[in-house]
Structures are given as structure tokens and as C-alpha cells.
Amino acid sequence: MSTKTAGRKIVINPVTRVEGHGKVTILLDEKGNVQQTRFHIIEFRGFERFVQGRFYWEAPTIVQRLCGICPVSHHLCAAKTTDMIVGAKTLTPTAEKMRRLMHYGQTLQSHALHFFHLCSPDLLFGFDAPVEQRNVIGVIKADPETAKKAVLLRKYGQEIIKATAGKKVHGTGAIPGGINKNLTIEERDIFLKDIDTILQWSIEALELCKKIVKEKLEFFLNFGAFDSNHLSIVRKDGCLDLYDGLLRAKTADGEIIFDMVKPEDYLDYIAEEVRPWSYMKFPFIRSLGKEKGWYRVGPLARINNCDFIDTPLAEKERQELMSLSGGKPINASMAYHWTRMIEMLHSAEKIKDLLNDSDLQGTNLITQGTKQKRGVAWIEAPRGTLFHHYEINDNDQIVLANLIVSTTNNNEPMNQVVNVLAKDYLQGKSEITEGLLNTIEVGIRAYDPCLSCATHALGQMPLHVQVINHKGEVVNELSRK
Amino acid sequence: MNLVENDKILIFGYGNPGRHDDALGSLFIQRVQQSNFKNVYADADYQLNIELGAELTNYDKVIFVDALREGEEPFCLTRVFPSKNITFTTHSINAESILAICEEYFGSAPETWMLGIKGYDFTIGEGITDKSQKNLEIAWQYLNKILNQQRRREHGTKESYSYY
Numbered sequence: 001m002s003t004k005t006a007g008r009k010i011v012i013n014p015v016t017r018v019e020g021h022g023k024v025t026i027l028l029d030e031k032g033n034v035q036q037t038r039f040h041i042i043e044f045r046g047f048e049r050f051v052q053g054r055f056y057w058e059a060p061t062i063v064q065r066l067c068g069i070c071p072v073s074h075h076l077c078a079a080k081t082t083d084m085i086v087g088a089k090t091l092t093p094t095a096e097k098m099r100r101l102m103h104y105g106q107t108l109q110s111h112a113l114h115f116f117h118l119c120s121p122d123l124l125f126g127f128d129a130p131v132e133q134r135n136v137i138g139v140i141k142a143d144p145e146t147a148k149k150a151v152l153l154r155k156y157g158q159e160i161i162k163a164t165a166g167k168k169v170h171g172t173g174a175i176p177g178g179i180n181k182n183l184t185i186e187e188r189d190i191f192l193k194d195i196d197t198i199l200q201w202s203i204e205a206l207e208l209c210k211k212i213v214k215e216k217l218e219f220f221l222n223f224g225a226f227d228s229n230h231l232s233i234v235r236k237d238g239c240l241d242l243y244d245g246l247l248r249a250k251t252a253d254g255e256i257i258f259d260m261v262k263p264e265d266y267l268d269y270i271a272e273e274v275r276p277w278s279y280m281k282f283p284f285i286r287s288l289g290k291e292k293g294w295y296r297v298g299p300l301a302r303i304n305n306c307d308f309i310d311t312p313l314a315e316k317e318r319q320e321l322m323s324l325s326g327g328k329p330i331n332a333s334m335a336y337h338w339t340r341m342i343e344m345l346h347s348a349e350k351i352k353d354l355l356n357d358s359d360l361q362g363t364n365l366i367t368q369g370t371k372q373k374r375g376v377a378w379i380e381a382p383r384g385t386l387f388h389h390y391e392i393n394d395n396d397q398i399v400l401a402n403l404i405v406s407t408t409n410n411n412e413p414m415n416q417v418v419n420v421l422a423k424d425y426l427q428g429k430s431e432i433t434e435g436l437l438n439t440i441e442v443g444i445r446a447y448d449p450c451l452s453c454a455t456h457a458l459g460q461m462p463l464h465v466q467v468i469n470h471k472g473e474v475v476n477e478l479s480r481k
Numbered sequence: 482m483n484l485v486e487n488d489k490i491l492i493f494g495y496g497n498p499g500r501h502d503d504a505l506g507s508l509f510i511q512r513v514q515q516s517n518f519k520n521v522y523a524d525a526d527y528q529l530n531i532e533l534g535a536e537l538t539n540y541d542k543v544i545f546v547d548a549l550r551e552g553e554e555p556f557c558l559t560r561v562f563p564s565k566n567i568t569f570t571t572h573s574i575n576a577e578s579i580l581a582i583c584e585e586y587f588g589s590a591p592e593t594w595m596l597g598i599k600g601y602d603f604t605i606g607e608g609i610t611d612k613s614q615k616n617l618e619i620a621w622q623y624l625n626k627i628l629n630q631q632r633r634r635e636h637g638t639k640e641s642y643s644y645y
Binding site: 049050065066069071113117135136137140144148149150151152154155158168170188311 | 490497498499500524525526527528530531532534535573579580581585586605606
């Protein structure tokens with residue numbers, strides 16, 4: 001690969017605080033200029049193998065094994081896909097609201113984890129801080145109360161998931177056409193007791209994020225910034241909706257590329273490119289082609305794309321953020337953090353609304369209709385839009401499965417951010433320091449990628465960095481154990 | 482490992498059952514749950530998460546169970562201590578860090594052990610390998626013996642059992 005080219009190659013392998021087996025390669029020419037950057041996925045995942053040959057009703061349970069980081073997203077997206085297969089066009093209010101509660105619980109805990117555990121060490125201590133400090137324990141030491149709230153926010157979200165999905169591993173709450181349980185009064189009251197505290201902590205987390213960013217606003221708006229298209233689902237009226245909606249894509253300037261696209265039509269609008277050096281595909285908008293059609297997904301794209309948010313506190317925050325760009329899309333990678341915290345607040349508000357809705361105690365849980373052989377659905381997972389597409393045979397077995405996961409949708413943007421940061425920070429440097437390497441990782445982490453889906457056997461090497469010259473010799477090596 | 486009478490014990494297995502031998506942790510937990518030991522609580526997840534730091538304080542002893550990628554067959558039982566010098570942080574978190582969070586928040590972390598059961602295949606797919614199945618059996622027999630020993634003590638038997 002790049003060792004054939006004159007110059008030296010920097011390899012970050014794998015990326016820390018990013019899930020799984022990712023690797024960054026930065027090839028410098030003989031003058032030290034960045035010649036090429038790549039963000040690799042070095043393990044073939046074969047998602048579709050999990051699903052093909054299985055009965056469609058097994059999918060909501062099986063697909064959770066694809067990812068130990070966001071099993072709820074796969075669980076719900078598979079359930080929505082099988083809704084289409086069983087002809088359940090409209091769920092009962094109890095089923096839909098239980099699923100939404102599960103999803104907002106998932107988003108709350110996922111965004112809390114990312115901000116406090118993965119992102120805040122960088123924001124609080126700086127990109128050059130010692131690696132020993134740049135972690136959650138460092139945050140605890142610096143601000144124990146905030147860190148403790150982060151842990152308890154996570155716990156609250158996880159408990160919501162447990163109450164709605166049934167259990168942590170292989171949750172069975174969502175099933176084709178509905179849900180298999182409602183929320184009891186006892187369960188509801190447990191969550192209601194703490195929801196105002198959770199809401200307050202979400203506000204505080206957002207304020208902390210804003211305070212840090214505003215202190216260095218120009219820096220954060222320019223760090224790893226690049227123009228891109230933005231893709232997400234929105235409600236029919238343009239409102240932010242993390243659970244269901246129609247697909248919208250905007251340009252970097254905010255012009256609509258397409259809007260109100262239904263799930264079953266996704267292949268008319270989205271295509272995927274395979275590149276020989278990565279196992280992860282590169283999706284793009286068909287009408288714009290491979291070169292110009294790639295897009296961002298996730299919190300930043302969602303906030304950029306929606307017209308408004310239907311919860312008051314989050315909507316106020318959205319307006320404040322969007323005023324920075326005069327209402328046009330923000331194309332700064334670090335704005336992911338701010339938008340992620342707006343969504344965390346939105347999720348807390350939604351959870352409160354749902355807990356006060358008596359539909360959660362309803363007993364009509366399942367909808368049935370005319371069976372179809374094809375199902376396509378999407379959901380806004382914490383990291384971005386997630387697509388599931390199944391086709392079944394006469395025996396109800398899935399014979400075709402196509403999944404586009406959030407991190408795959410953000411593949412090209414993550415490559416772009418590595419490229420931008422390498423050019424901004426590594427150009428001409430004679431020594432590759434921890435701080436410089438972390439700068440690259442900070443950019444990738446903004447997208448909260450989930451690369452490999454959860455093999456956590458003991459003994460994996462967390463980080464290995466090599467600098468290789470044009471002769472293929474290792475001239476610099478850095479490992480974190 | 483010495484288990485004292487009336488110790489409240491958490492056995493927590495983790496790993497992804499969709500990754501062949503990475504299922505060892507959750508399979509082990511199924512055994513524990515079927516055995517119904519007094520004062521022994523079992524739970525499983527795909528991975529360790531930071532909120533466990535708030536949970537551990539409720540227990541006297543904790544045993545994490547995970548698949549072992551590199552290490553001795555059939556299993557390895559090691560004491561785990563809090564580590565504030567975290568350099569391995571992903572979406573998941575390691576046991577040492579969980580203990581450190583527990584210690585930072587609550588002043589002390591429970592005595593904790595890691596039971597690593599040797600696995601061989603961590604690629605995508607269901608079912609564990611024959612070799613790791615044997616390792617699971619041996620590890621289970623070992624811990625089962627310890628837990629049974631504790632149960633007998635609770636019924637008046639004075640003998641004790643220790644290992645490592």
C-alpha cells in the first residue's frame with residue numbers, strides 16, 4: 001500500500017476511545033507534507049451474515065449482537081423493519097410510546113457516556129494533556145460532582161432500557177408489530193421520581209459544554225472543520241425526530257438535496273461505494289455522485305437538518321446554536337459535542353413527557369396487517385442514521401439483508417477530518433508527540449464512531465503507533481499499554 | 482480467594498454472544514443464575530460500563546468473568562485492583578477503571594477478581610468452540626466448588642477453601 005510511495009507513514013492502530021479495530025495512516029512525503037490520509041477499518045464485520053437465513057421475527061433479538069455499544073438501536077430498527085414485513089403500518093399508542101421511551105433512554109445514556117467519558121477529558125484538560133489525565137478518572141478528580149452525575153445519567157438511561165427492553169443482553173421488548181410489555185405504574189413512578197434531576201443534570205452538562213466551547217469559540221469552529229452535506233430523518237413537519245420520520249438531505253449551505261423520502265425508496269437516493277483499502281463502505285447521495293455526495297450523519301446533521309425541536313428547552317438551545325451561523329448548517333466537527341448535548345436534553349424532556357402519558361400503561365400492544373416480503377426502516381441512532389433492509393422467502397426466512405450503520409454513514413467525514421487535522425497540525429513536524437496523535441483522535445472521536453461492535457476479550461492492545469520511512473523501516477514507534 | 486460467610490457477591494459476565502468465544506462471560510452467568518446460590522447475584526452485559534462503578538459498592542466481593550484472548554488455559558483467576566492510571570478507554574471500560582470510579586466516589590472498592598476463561602475464536606458468529614467449552618466447564622466447576630463451600634459454611638461447616 002503506501003509503503004511503495006516515497007516518504008514516511010504514520011500509523012495509529014487502533015484509535016483509542018473509539019470502538020474496535022480502527023487504524024489511522026498518515027503518509028508524509030520527503031518534505032514532511034501530508035500526502036495521503038486514511039481511516040481504515042481493518043476487520044471485516046459481515047453484518048448481513050448474522051441475519052440471512054434467520055426467521056424475520058428473530059431479527060430484533062439477533063441484531064443486537066451486531067453491536068454491544070448500541071444494541072437498542074439495532075433492536076428497534078430491526079423491529080421497525082419487521083413491522084413493515086408483518087404489515088403493521090401504524091403501531092398502537094402503547095407500542096410506539098414504549099419504543100420511543102426505550103430509544104430516548106438509549107440516546108440519553110449514550111450521549112452522556114460520550115460527552116463525559118470520551119470527549120470531556122479532551123475539552124477539560126486540553127489535547128496536549130498527559131494521557132494519564134485524559135480519561136474519566138481525570139474528570140472525576142477535576143470535577144467529582146459533575147462526573148458522578150455523568151455516571152448516574154448513564155445509569156438512569158440504562159434502567160429505562162431495562163424496563164422497556166426486558167434485559168440488557170438480548171432485550172426482547174420490541175417485536176414485529178409492537179412491543180411485548182407495557183410500563184407498570186411501579187416502574188413509571190421509579191423513573192418519575194428522578195426525572196427532574198436528570199433533566200437538571202442534562203441542562204448542566206449542556207451548559208458545561210457551551211462554556212468550554214464559547215471560551216475558545218473560533219478555535220472550536222475551525223478545528224477539523226470542512227463543508228459537507230447533511231443527512232437525517234425528520235418528522236413530516238420538519239421537526240427533529242430520533243425514532244421515526246422521512247429522509248432529508250441538505251448541502252453545506254442548507255439547500256435541500258432531497259426531502260420526505262420514504263424508507264422503502266432509500267436505494268433510489270443512497271448508494272454505497274467499496275474502496276479496496278477499507279472494509280467499511282462509503283455511502284453517498286446518488287444524484288451528487290461519489291465525489292460530492294458524501295454526507296455527515298449524527299447529532300450535528302440532525303440539528304442542522306431539522307426545522308425545529310418539539311421540546312422547549314432543547315428548541316431554545318437549538319436556536320442559540322444555529323444563530324452562530326445565521327441559521328445555516330454548521331460544518332464544524334467539534335459542534336457535534338454541542339449538538340449531542342442538545343439531544344441529551346431533548347431526550348430527557350421526551351422521557352418526562354412520556355412518563356406522564358398514560359398510554360404507557362395501555363394493554364393493546366400488537367398491530368397486525370397484510371404480510372409483505374420486503375421491509376426497510378431507519379432510526380436515528382445516537383451516532384446517526386441507521387438503515388435496515390430485509391427481504392424474506394416463503395418460509396419467512398430472511399434471504400437478503402442490507403444494513404447501513406451510523407458509523408458507515410460517517411465514514412467519509414471521518415476520513416476528511418483526519419485529512420484536515422493532519423494538514424493543520426502534523427505538517428512538517430519532526431516529532432510525532434502524544435498530543436499530536438491525540439489531536440487526530442479528537443477529530444475522529446467527535447463523530448463517536450463505533451467500529452467493531454464489541455469484542456472485549458482480555459488482552460487486546462489498545463494503541464500502537466508506527467512511523468515508517470520510504471524503505472519500510474520503523475523509525476518511530478509509540479504504544480499505549 | 483476467600484469467601485467469608487454471608488459475603489454478598491456479584492458475579493458479572495461480559496462479552497458479545499455474537500462473537501463466538503466472546504460469549505464465555507454470559508454463558509458462565511447463565512450457570513450461576515441456574516444454581517441459585519444464596520447471597521450471590523449474577524448479571525451480564527455486552528461490556529463493562531461506567532455506571533457499574535456506582536453498583537459495586539453494594540457488594541462485598543465481585544467476580545468479573547470475561548473471555549481471555551491471551552493467557553493460560555483453561556482459565557485464569559486474578560485479583561483486580563483499582564487503577565487510576567487509565568490508558569485504555571473506549572466506549573467500554575476495563576475492570577480496574579470501574580474499581581477506580583467506585584473508589585473515587587465511595588471511598589472504597591470491594592475485593593474484586595477477574596475470571597478470564599481462555600477463548601480462541603472471536604470472529605462474528607454464534608456458538609463457542611469445543612476447546613473453550615471445555616475451559617468453561619473447568620472454570621465453572623472451580624467456582625461452583627468455592628461457592629458451594631461458602632454455602633456449607635453458612636450451614637455450620639467450619640472448613641474453608643482458598644485459592645491463589
